[in-house]
Amino acid sequence: MELDDIDWSLLAALQQDAAQPNQALAERAHVSPPTALRRVRRLREAGLVAAQVALLDEDRIAAAQGHGLTAIAEVSLDRQGAEHLDAFERRAVADDAVRQCYRVAPGPDFVLIVRVADMPGYQLLAERLFTQDANVRNVRVFFATRRAKFDTRVPLRK
Numbered sequence: 463m464e465l466d467d468i469d470w471s472l473l474a475a476l477q478q479d480a481a482q483p484n485q486a487l488a489e490r491a492h493v494s495p496p497t498a499l500r501r502v503r504r505l506r507e508a509g510l511v512a513a514q515v516a517l518l519d520e521d522r523i524a525a526a527q528g529h530g531l532t533a534i535a536e537v538s539l540d541r542q543g544a545e546h547l548d549a550f551e552r553r554a555v556a557d558d559a560v561r562q563c564y565r566v567a568p569g570p571d572f573v574l575i576v577r578v579a580d581m582p583g584y585q586l587l588a589e590r591l592f593t594q595d596a597n598v599r600n601v602r603v604f605f606a607t608r609r610a611k612f613d614t615r616v617p618l619r620k
Contacts (some may be wrong), residue, residue: 468493470618472501472530473510480514480520484576520577527578532606536570537592540599547571550595558589570602 465473470512471491475482488498494528525561537554539546547565554563554574564574567585578584584603 467495469501469505472498474506474568474618476502476511476514477618480511502546508533516570522608527579531580532609533576533578533584533585534604534606535572535574535576535592536569536602537572537574537598537602538592538600539572539597542571542595546597553595554591557587557591559583560591 470478470493472487475487475490484495484499484502487502488495491498491501493501502511520530520532521591537550539550550572551563551565554560558572559575559576563571565571568575576584576587578587588601588603592598
């Protein structure tokens with residue numbers, strides 16, 4: 463799919479605020495509202511807009527609930543054959559506590575960003591993903607004390 467400057471402008475505007483009215487999108491892209499609507503529909507149908515969601519502030523939600531713990535885990539496997547990597551990846555992405563899962567190289571095989579209610583919640587996650595899997599050789603975990611930046615936007619060409 464060929465994208466032009468209008469498409470890039472619409473994608474940038476949607477990343478900033480997907481709930482803005484079509485009129486505002488049209489103004490930002492310097493096109494008519496029907497053109498903006500048609501183009502956004504085409505971008506969605508092409509799969510460039512994967513979802514339209516509300517981003518909640520995890521720290522404020524945690525404060526309202528009285529808890530919340532974010533951890534970054536580096537996971538190394540004993541056997542790195544494709545079937546072993548795929549098996550661990552499937553288990554990790556299926557776990558609700560895993561917010562992000564990256565297969566990385568060099569170094570550990572995976573980096574996971576996990577969010578749990580508290581330390582007992584982390585212990586349960588560790589048992590599910592790490593200690594019950596004989597192929598997990600090493601896990602190194604870092605607990606977040608403060609999040610200085612969080613951004614969901616994909617860098618787009620200018």
